Amino acid sequence: MTTEQNIIRAAKAGKETAFEELVTAYEKRVYQLAFRYTGNEFDAFDVSQEVFLRVFRFLPQFNEQSKFSTWLYRIAVNVCKDFVRKRKMKNEISLDIPDDDDEGSFAAEIPDLRFNPETEAERRELRDAIADGIESLPERHREILILRDVVGLSYDEIGNTLALEQGTVKSRIARARDRLRVFLSDGGNFSGIPQSKEATGRRDK
Numbered sequence: 001m002t003t004e005q006n007i008i009r010a011a012k013a014g015k016e017t018a019f020e021e022l023v024t025a026y027e028k029r030v031y032q033l034a035f036r037y038t039g040n041e042f043d044a045f046d047v048s049q050e051v052f053l054r055v056f057r058f059l060p061q062f063n064e065q066s067k068f069s070t071w072l073y074r075i076a077v078n079v080c081k082d083f084v085r086k087r088k089m090k091n092e093i094s095l096d097i098p099d100d101d102d103e104g105s106f107a108a109e110i111p112d113l114r115f116n117p118e119t120e121a122e123r124r125e126l127r128d129a130i131a132d133g134i135e136s137l138p139e140r141h142r143e144i145l146i147l148r149d150v151v152g153l154s155y156d157e158i159g160n161t162l163a164l165e166q167g168t169v170k171s172r173i174a175r176a177r178d179r180l181r182v183f184l185s186d187g188g189n190f191s192g193i194p195q196s197k198e199a200t201g202r203r204d205k
Helices: 003-012 014-040 041-061 068-089 117-135 137-149 157-164 166-186
Strands: none
Touching: 003 014, 003 041, 014 041, 014 068, 014 137, 041 068, 068 137, 068 157, 117 137, 117 166, 137 157, 137 166, 157 166
C-alpha cells in the first residue's frame, strides 16, 4: 500500500490532517486548471474551494481500486465547466478573455521572460493571439490542451480522466497543437512553427 493510499484511508476515516495533506498535494494543479477555465484568480480560488468541498463530501464513496488523482481531476473538470456555464448564464464575462461558448474559456498567458519594457505591446498582442487561437479550438481539443500543457497530466492520466485510449489522447493533443499553430501562423504569429511530430501520419480521433 502506498503512502497516498494510507493518507486517503485516514481521510475517509475522518482524520482532518490527512485530508489537508491531500489538499496540499493537489491544490496547485487544481488551481491552475480552474484559472485556465475561469480566466481570473478570484474565480479560480472559488472554484478550487468548491472542488475540494466536493472531494471532501464524496471521499467516502471513492473506490480505492481507481486512481485518486483521476477521480479528483474528473471532479475538477466538471466543477470548472459548471462554473463557466453558470457565469455565462448570468452574463458575468471574464475580463481576461471573452467566454464565447458554454464549455469554458482559456486565459492563456505567455511566461514572464523578463523582456524589456519596449516589448510589452508585442507580448500583449501575442498573448491575445494565443488566447483567441485556443478559444477557436473545438471543446475536445481545448480541454485536452488544458490538461496536458497547463495542468501537466501524463497521457495515461488524461486518458483515465477523459475515458480515452492513449492513442486518441496523443493524436488529439497533436491535432490541437497543430490547429493552434495554423491559427497563429495565419494571423502572422509564429510563422515558423514546425508541425507537431506527434501529428505526422496520424488522424485525429
